Amino acid sequence: MLTIDLNAIQSNWLQLKSLAPSAQIAAVIKANAYGLGADQVGSALYTVGCREFFVATLDEALAARKFLPAEAVIYVLGGIRNGMERDFIDAKLIPVLCSVSGIKNWAKTNADMGLTMPSAIKVNTGMTRFGLDVDEFNVFCSDKNLVKTVNPVLLMSHLACADEPDHSLNESQRETFQSCVSLMRNIKPGIRFSLANSSGIFLGEQWHFDLVRPGAALYGIAPNTDIANPMKAVVNLALPIIQVRTLSESASIGYGADAVLPKGARIAVVAGGYADGINHSLGRSPKGVLDGQIVQSIGRVSMDVTIFDVSGISLSDEQLLQSNIEVINNELTLDYLSRKNKLLGYEVLTSLGDRYKREYLLGVCHG
Numbered sequence: 560m561l562t563i564d565l566n567a568i569q570s571n572w573l574q575l576k577s578l579a580p581s582a583q584i585a586a587v588i589k590a591n592a593y594g595l596g597a598d599q600v601g602s603a604l605y606t607v608g609c610r611e612f613f614v615a616t617l618d619e620a621l622a623a624r625k626f627l628p629a630e631a632v633i634y635v636l637g638g639i640r641n642g643m644e645r646d647f648i649d650a651k652l653i654p655v656l657c658s659v660s661g662i663k664n665w666a667k668t669n670a671d672m673g674l675t676m677p678s679a680i681k682v683n684t685g686m687t688r689f690g691l692d693v694d695e696f697n698v699f700c701s702d703k704n705l706v707k708t709v710n711p712v713l714l715m716s717h718l719a720c721a722d723e724p725d726h727s728l729n730e731s732q733r734e735t736f737q738s739c740v741s742l743m744r745n746i747k748p749g750i751r752f753s754l755a756n757s758s759g760i761f762l763g764e765q766w767h768f769d770l771v772r773p774g775a776a777l778y779g780i781a782p783n784t785d786i787a788n789p790m791k792a793v794v795n796l797a798l799p800i801i802q803v804r805t806l807s808e809s810a811s812i813g814y815g816a817d818a819v820l821p822k823g824a825r826i827a828v829v830a831g832g833y834a835d836g837i838n839h840s841l842g843r844s845p846k847g848v849l850d851g852q853i854v855q856s857i858g859r860v861s862m863d864v865t866i867f868d869v870s871g872i873s874l875s876d877e878q879l880l881q882s883n884i885e886v887i888n889n890e891l892t893l894d895y896l897s898r899k900n901k902l903l904g905y906e907v908l909t910s911l912g913d914r915y916k917r918e919y920l921l922g923v924c925h926g
């Protein structure tokens with residue numbers, strides 16, 4: 560059972576909002592809300608007042624259009640492939656235009672249809688992934704007609720090292736962005752500006768501008784390693800025990816006979832294997848919590864199941880078959896797992912797969 564605490568996500572969103580009082584706050588729900596369920600997460604955040612959402616792709620945006628109320632503003636971070644402009648216009652999506660050609664295509668489609676549908680423009684301030692380089696941005700700004708047709712309502716950039724507060728690129732990206740902001744402000748009054756992801760919010764108010772775009776912190780991932788994680792935990796993963804056995808002889812365990820346990824050892828087989836993200840998200844030999852005690856997996860993780868050594872557990876076989884082994888909880892946290900397995904919390908979450916039975920917790924809303 561994968562339990563996703565929507566109340567915790569709402570409360571994380573409200574906490575981030577209070578940290579950026581001069582800005583508005585969106586929610587990034589790309590990749591199915593980092594694997595947790597974009598529809599459930601998006602609707603829960605809408606309830607507490609979130610009105611702007613970022614997704615990565617057109618397909619994610621079209622899905623979000625269905626589960627979010629019509630007033631929701633939906634930005635698509637991956638821009639537009641040439642030829643898809645009409646789909647964006649039909650669904651009232653705001654493309655984040657990331658290239659000179661993307662801008663030209665958006666302008667052409669709008670001009671052909673007699674429209675000036677809103678767009679967002681991304682500038683590259685040091686991440687070197689998406690976005691116009693500053694000289695391209697300057698050329699764009701000098702073309703008043705083009706700016707008018709493209710109708711940018713948001714100018715944004717993305718921080719590369721915001722989770723390392725002392726990294727010099729944070730200040731350098733902020734300064735570069737600030738120069739683009741100053742230029743754009745004169746050309747397009749009323750346009751808004753956005754730089755910070757989750758970690759960027761914690762860099763301070765100078766990084767907030769008009770709109771902040773948290774993803775990870777909403778889902779309980781630590782914004783940086785300098786401070787104790789202030790976010791509420793969102794995810795609990797409990798794997799049901801589906802078989803128990805006590806070894807009558809010393810025996811090798813699982814594929815490759817990699818591990819051996821002595822006579823008398825007891826093992827529990829749980830539902831959940833590498834097809835469910837267990838080797839990626841939890842490491843090759845995950846720990847679990849059973850009946851308040853730490854248990855260790857043993858042998859290789861299989862596609863659908865993982866085997867745990869439960870020799871030290873005093874529950875009866877019948878009780879075990881009614882029990883779950885928790886592999887992500889308040890003790891085995893996302894921060895702990897990502898540190899231990901040298902992964903990002905983002906990778907842990909997005910690896911979890913969709914075979915788990917899911918339970919969404921949602922009580923009274925705080926909005």
Ligand SMILES: *Cc1c(COP(=O)(O)O)cnc(C)c1O
Nearest residue numbers: 587717756757772773774775776
């Ligand atoms: C994914 C993404 C975010 C959210 O980042 P987090 O680190 O998860 O808060 C914000 N902005 C852009 C452009 C992104 O691609």
